[in-house]
Amino acid sequence: MNMLRLAWKSLLNRRSTALLTMLTIAVSVALLLGVEKMRLHARQSFANTVSSTDLIVGARSGSVQLLLYSVFRIGNATNNISWESYREIAALPGVRWAIPISLGDSHRGYRVVGTTRDYFEHFRYANKRRLEFSAGRAFEDTYDAVLGAEVALQLGYQSGDRLILTHGLGADGLAADHSDKPFAVSGILAPTGTPVDRSVHVSLAGIEAIHINWNKIETNPTLARSSSDLRPRAITAFMLGLDSRLLAFKLQREINQYAREPLLAIFPGVALQELWDLMRVGEQALLIISLLVAAAAMVGLLAVSLAALNERRREMAILRSVGASHLHVMGLLVSESALLTAFGIVLGLVLQNAVLLVLQPWLVDQFGLLLPLGLPGAREWATLGGLQLVGILVGLIPAWCGYRNSLADGLSTRL
Amino acid sequence: MNQYLIEIENLRFSWPGATAPLLACDSFCLARGEHLFVRGPSGSGKSTLLGLLTGILTPESGRLSLMQQDTANLSATRRDRLRADHIGYIFQQFNLVPYLDLVENIILPCRFSQRRGNNAERTHGSIAAAAEYLLRHLFTEGELDRNAPVANLSVGQQQRVAAARALIGDPDIVIADEPTSSLDFGARERFVDLLFERLEETNATLVFVSHDPTLGAHFKREAGINEFRAQAIT
């Protein structure tokens, strides 16, 4: 007899325990897949954030910290660097391009990046891709702003809309608004899947303009606009593109020993690697926990199968009495745990995607992690295959125990 | 020459924990095509005897041959195989599988035994047709809801499903433990007619245990349980 069919019917007969067992497996599968997906995509999306940049320069601090605030817009700079230092280094021979970055303001929770038009020219992400405009163009006027794709989408801005920047990084209302200096949207960038999507880009002059007379009551925007000198005094960091990679080491040493002020130059790739090393422990802890949860689910499956075995002695004996061999009975029990595991895995896949669907906006918001929905990759399939195999092997244990129950025992009805 | 499908020699059986043996039989044979009616009061050991004759219970000592094979020489697996292929057993408690529907219950032996499956196909064209044939003879027109779970059938209906399960695939030996205990007169007649028709056609051997003395008329050979007991009861 087709043992799978019999196993299916038998499971249906005990559907509440079967469902619970399946659910346990599903939760463990969802956790396992979730952790794996997070691991993979955190890496990928981090690595995609910056490309073709040879050096990142900021005030002296930790290299991971510099990487985090300059590229990922996570955390804050402890110090600024002077405009003069930037100008000097950007003018050094071998420097192909330089992008200054000035951070510290925000707009409704999104960070404002003060920069130059070189940003749109030279900044690269993912596999050397350049920024594209989905609408409008780069800022020209002091009060122009270029929005990342997500900012525009979430806040519903279109080219020409006006927006008010906030001093500091707090939410609206808590920090002081630069309400006297409204900006106009000049362009919107195409989605990149990087923190660029969540940034508001304005010119350095724009940043200076909103900070001129800051703290003084200044209500006339035309006055600020007409201020002749909007040259920035300080920036937060800058990125450098060099003519040759070989130059990078020499330049890094020079910058790190820069006389005018303490600076730090980092290779983005090296700093990323350091970041991984920091995250690896946590990553592995998560992985181990999820593996343990999967193991617990399998032990649960075994416990349920063994417990049921005692109640099912009669069922087994009946099947044997009408001709089922030991092999058939074994096939039945193995089919059952295989079925439970298989359905658990399928349910786990669904569950994981369902949870992700709900959490996705929050993950993007909080960590900039865009975890895509869908089926897992080859590595995860291999893990799931391993789990299925364990599920089958787990069925062998009650099968072996069931084998030892005598037929006569099972058939004599116990009152 | 007579071919004996069941042979007993110096057989003893006692239940674990019992002080004296329950069954003892020095010599007993049942040939192919022979039908035996066994009588005996309740608790006298009739079901125990049938348990031995189907290889479900093992004798304490002595020899039991089924289908001309000494059961003591067979492994548990081979004994299961022998029972699956050659014996149809109508249990006193029916022993239906509660989560299968009635047709699935009936065809179960054909699923586990290739031989029974082939027999059913040879006689009726297909296993499903064999089940249909048995159902048609055991139940009145429209009596059955085919899709009802077996647990929802009446006791008498369950008994007839158990009978059909034992008869499908033309086993060489039919063992029936009070198969008419829950049947009304009509159902009992239908069952007995079908049983003997099948036995006639396949030349099968029958051991039939019953309290109902009127059924004895159908049998050439009768035995009291005392013939198999260690100590006779009156």
Ligand SMILES: Nc1ncnc2c1ncn2[C@@H]1O[C@H](COP(=O)(O)OP(=O)(O)OP(=O)(O)O)[C@@H](O)[C@H]1O
């Ligand atoms: N599983 C068992 N373990 C121990 N003793 C048993 C077992 N089954 C039956 N017996 C004992 O064997 C004796 C015979 O029982 P059995 O079931 O063979 O009687 P029976 O003739 O079939 O009775 P009935 O007509 O009521 O079905 C009884 O005294 C009973 O106590």
Ligand SMILES: [Mg+2]
């Ligand atoms: Mg009995």
